[in-house]
Amino acid sequence: GQQVMQIPQYQHVQEGEDFTTYCNSSTTLSNIQWYKQRPGGHPVFLIQLVKSGEVKKQKRLTFQFGEAKKNSSLHITATQTTDVGTYFCAGRAGGYNKLIFGAGTRLAVHP
């Protein structure tokens, strides 16, 4: 079945350093979404990418969707302590029904 692999599982950075998490799918995706979950909280939708090679920015966050629509990345420039949490990608392969989540990357930011 469809799988979405996400790496790294955990990343520990100093405040001000950059951070990147990567997602790879075993199948071509129709779109990919990214979520952030703060400790003790619920996932919060960040963005959706649909087009091959798409790049979107939200302030210090840059999201990319690969040309083959099988991989994606989230890059945070100059991390802040407010960036702490777990970032999940979620891919949809054809149809509207199933959204497959990656296992998440837990980001710790030390001041």
Added chain:
Amino acid sequence: EAQVTQNPRYLITVTGKKLTVTCSQNMNHEYMSWYRQDPGLGLRQIYYSMNVEVTDKGDVPEGYKVSRKEKRNFPLILESPSPNQTSLYFCASTAGSTDTQYFGPGTRLTVL
């Protein structure tokens, strides 16, 4: 305020005692889902519903039931809970126009 609510937020129960976790959304969304979250496994979809009276299995449906009699409510039913269903459960509803998924606050279930 647009939101997804779940109840209860925390539940400790014993094996075999039927329970229901309620989920309600006030955004008039057609699509709703239930997920379970376990360490290292991310979020796995249990069931989803594309509209009233339309439900389908996700990736891990065994041991769960759902119903969708009204658009706003999507309860999750565990007829005979077992310890392997101890988990954090999230309900979510999706805005069809933007595909944005809104999650509820979660229900932490422990089955002894």
